[in-house]
Amino acid sequence: MPDQKTMARVRKDRREGKSASTQAGEFVREEIEHIGEGKHGARSAKQAIAIGLSKARRAGVAAKPSKMASKATKKKAAQDIAASKRRASGTVAKKAAAKKAARPRTRKAS
Template sequence: MPENKTIKKAQRDKREGKSPGTQAGEFVHEEIKKIQHGKHGARSAKQAIAIGLSEARRAGVDLKPPEKGKTSEKTRKSAEQAYTKGQRHEPVSKTRSQARQHALEKEPTSSASHTALSRQAHAAAMERTAAERSASARKASRTKGPAKRSAAAKKAAKTRAKHYA
């Protein structure tokens, strides 16, 4: 069950006109923090992300399920169910929720380590074309705003200085 502050953050993102993916990112971030703090685990970084996306869909974020051929049929069906449930605002079954929690408590927490998340991000980026990655970076720079763009530039300069000094 997502925390209220996460739901509020996602709602704020929606008000600001951010994409459903960005809104869902709040839930993914919360899920990773839960694993890092040892509340439960996951088999892999990919599963941790999937749990966060599922929670986002169930919380009513307008994140469409993946299209046919993008993922396995099982994953797609699960995402569709979560999306439908979130749009109807149905309460979650307590028994099912507890069963899920107990199962995840037995999983390792290393799936949300810095290395695991870095490896997952790199693998995900490599699946995209150079043009897609470039377009994404251009969009990020447009939507960031002047203050954050300046801060990011300073951080990048600092990083370059540290690595090439």
């Protein structure tokens, strides 16, 4: 899941009309930082780019695979784009509704 700061920067780029590659670059930068911090098993910048682009596509950035990309890469990109169009499971909404229902109700005396 992308950081909130990354998502905010991407939204800002989108509002400013920046290209899809600029928007996707925010996700790639985040992944490179994570590798530097040792947050996950990816070792190289090349892996960080692949992970960042995948996250960008899943977040709705229109980052197309290059024309020179392999068949497998294009297939993975298509899967990521399809995943971005799918509706979320609604877990967040369910949790919010459960919290609201669990709150004690107070009535004002009239």
